[in-house]
Amino acid sequence: MPAAVVWDSALLGYDLGGEHPLNPIRLELTVRLAAALGVLDGVELLVPESASEEEIQRVHDAGYIAAVREAPMAGWDVGHGLGTPDNPIFEQMHEASAMVVGSSLVAAGQIASGATKRAVSIAGGLHHAMRDRAAGFCVYNDTAVAISWLLDNGFERIAYLDTDVHHGDGVQAAFYDDPRVLTISLHQNPLTLFPGTGFADETGGPNAQGTSVNIPLPPLTDDRGWLRAFHAVVPSLLEAFQPQLLVSQCGVDTHDEDPLASLSLSVDGHRRIYQNVRDLAERFAGGRWLAAGGGGYQLIRVVPRSWTHLLATLLDRDLDPGVTLPHEWTGLIDRIAPNAELPTAMGDGRDTDHDPWDGTVEHPVDVAVRDARRAVFPLHGLDPDDPRD
């Protein structure tokens, strides 16, 4: 198998409850759709174990972990961003969050051991969690823990690519002054969206200038604009940085039907992103690619299709966007959400071909391209104004 897939229903325990937008059913519906389409045929799903306190402490303070542990029993405000509408306290909060970290660690371990070059932790990608606090639906930063572990297990140069609609602030913060980790985040302009960071001038700490890259995109950016910005910035930096491994956070809240944000990508665009990331991993990271999930709040119409494409891409079983949704899966949706209007196919019928950036400022995303390139390209020996770089 070209990729290891980590999945167990225990990961559904990361459930913020009530009407919270991060409903774990999106993960179950993804796995069910992928299975119904044959994407997972012959794939042995790897079952994670909870991450230990020691592993979680790679990126989180002991006092914060203690607060997460005691929060469900505490009759007082435990602080640390816990008990807010975004980060409500739930039963087994520590255990469920540690399981998500364990999922990403299993994926990392598969790559570090050489068992596989690609691995996916679909429940991971909780990129907003900070050293001492929960944020943006994220309790523990599984991806940052996995990167930290990989740095101690054979990897010296890791590129992290965050394509969620929100800035990957927690992962950026964890490695802001670490020259071994290049973080690149494409996201909706932080003036218009949580968490309010991710501007082009956030370029890394004094020991790691140029290893934090931010591409804030204007609201309503579509597949073509997104891919134009991506290709204008990302491949050159990866070629210059020469990572041994590419870690990607694959949030799909960039979709135009997502209820929490305002970009206008399609499932076809998501599929194209995954194929591009796979190609970049092959070209610049020795084929090594660790993928995590992330945001995505159109639980039925978008997330299952997009992440089924992610699984298919990792497994080299690419699905055509015209593939129809299998009855086995649509029947399941009819039972659990009879009023849901389902798409008929695995794509949204969008054309994702884009015009490459040519060094000018013509398209709405070009300002972000220019600013991101000017902020970091010279630090990598690249010419920010020359589209050949």
Ligand SMILES: [Zn+2]
């Ligand atoms: Zn997000």
